[in-house]
Amino acid sequence: LLATAPGLPFATGAPVGRRAVVAGAATAALAVPSFALIRRLYDRATFSYDGTPYSGPGVEPIAPNDAFYTVTKNVADPNVNRGVWGLQVDGLVERPHQYGFEELAALAATEQETTLMCISNQIGAGLFSNAIWTGVPLRDLLEAAGPAETAVEVLLYAADGYTDTFSIEKAMDPTTLVAVAMNGEPLPQRHGYPARVVVPGLFGEKNVKWVTRITVVDYDAKGFYEQQGWGPNFEVPTxxxxxxxxxxxxxxxxxxxxxxxxxxxxxxxxxxxxxxxxxxxxxxxxxxxxxxxxxxxxxxxxxxxxxxxxxxxxxxxxxxxxxxxxxxxxxxxxxxxxxxxxxxxxxxxxxxxxxxx
Structure with a gap:
């Protein structure tokens, strides 16, 4: 499903949800991450990655917003005020720009059905779901900014301090979106309100929620989980x-x-x-x-x-x-x-x- 829409919907705040917290020891312990250490930390703190699955005989092709799987590193997810929220596009670009929500909403939008899966989804488990996302192709924002020929990756920042990265080629793919709506409704708070990134084909952690900044860089940057020893391949296998x-x-x-x-x-x-x-x-x-x-x-x-x-x-x-x-x-x-x-x-x-x- 790929269509165009005249603009992006507006939304209001949502209640703060609570999720399992990723073991804080992981970040400190993995100054020099190793496979063995991340494996031990995961085994001791499996609860940290369990999330809320979407599974069982009643699953539907399009998951309802309140049933779509969730995983978070936060005890309390951010409750972002759309009125003061902004999305900065900067780094190795000719024309850095900060978008307010209304400016972003005025841009031509794409409606796209995309499935997301968490990297910690066990075989047979339910940490993946499918939804119809509405948003602006990230490519449009980057082309407006004029990325340098030396660009290698985009480094994304979120309101909760989370960071992640993916290649400039993936960022310029027309299916990579800055989304503000999910199944025809404003993004729920727990799914990244007011805006998140949707990156088809890459594991869920690359689909940054509550995104506030997208920086073009000329090096191989490391995101939150990659710094802990995950990766380096984040492409979803069959x-x-x-x-x-x-x-x-x-x-x-x-x-x-x-x-x-x-x-x-x-x-x-x-x-x-x-x-x-x-x-x-x-x-x-x-x-x-x-x-x-x-x-x-x-x-x-x-x-x-x-x-x-x-x-x-x-x-x-x-x-x-x-x-x-x-x-x-x-x-x-x-x-x-x-x-x-x-x-x-x-x-x-x-x-x-x-x-x-």
Whole structure:
């Protein structure tokens, strides 16, 4: 979904929400970050990254604003006053400029469906969601400022002190937005009101909320999480999972209810490949020994997840391992390597045990 709109909507403040806090020890301890140390810190403070997931049989292709996943480093997120908020575009540019909200709102806007996923999303977990974002292409703001030929990255600052970066090429991609609306409504406070950046294909932390400054630099800058040892690759890998029927996570994922032999059951799931789109999904009921094509019920776009389903009729009673396998829009297949979320995001198959009686 990619369309143009005449301008950006206005909004009012929202209540301050509270989220789990990222262990403060990480920043101090990782003056010289190492994979082993970030792994230990994560293991001791998993609660810090759990966030609020969007998962289960009731997930929808477009997540409602109040259900869209959230992850934050803050105990209390900033409650920004739009009247005094500004967005500074500076650094290696010919014409630095600070936009007030109304000036930004007067610019031509783009409406774009995009899925975001947190780098700390475990296999099968729900720290990813899809929404329709409305905003100004970052490219328009940068072109107005006139970036130098030596530009390498943009360094973004947020009202809560957060920083992050991505390449100037990604910043000039027309799908990278400074968004002020979500699903046709002003950005909720917890999702970055009054403005955030939406960067398709990169993990959620690159999609800076409460953005206040975008600085063009000529070096490889490091953002908040990268300074802690995450990365250096923040591109979302191809992933797929099963979300229905209901399953529980206890010593390995397993369906809550049993299935009946020789009766059809609908297995449903999601697949996501960053900004590469999902070409197809396959399904296995024997832990990957054999595969069959899944139906794509919601294809989405190159920037979103897809929903898939299979009508599964188990021929006999027993224990079965169900999983899926996605192919992205370039023809590259999902990796089966079981990789931890640290430091570049998890990969592997989502295996769910089914009991057939």
């Amino acid at each position: 992933r797929s999972d099963i979300f229905g029927p209901r399953w529980r996570r206890a010593g390995g994922d397993a369906f809550v209810d049993s299935f009946a032999a020789n009766e059809v059951a609908t297995i449903r799931g999601r697949a996501f490949a960053g900004a590469r789109g999902v070409q197809s999904v396959e399904f296995s009921a024997d832990d990957g020994e054999t595969w069959q094509p899944a139906a794509i019920d919601y294809p989405g776009t190159d920037l979103t997840w897809s929903f898939w389903s299979v009508a599964w009729r188990p021929a006999e009673a027993g224990e079965f391992i169900l999983l899926s396998w996605a192919t992205d829009g370039t023809g590259a297949v999902q990796s089966g390597e079981q990789r931890s979320i640290v430091p570049q995001g998890a990969t592997g198959y989502h295996r769910v045990r089914a009991t057939v009686v």
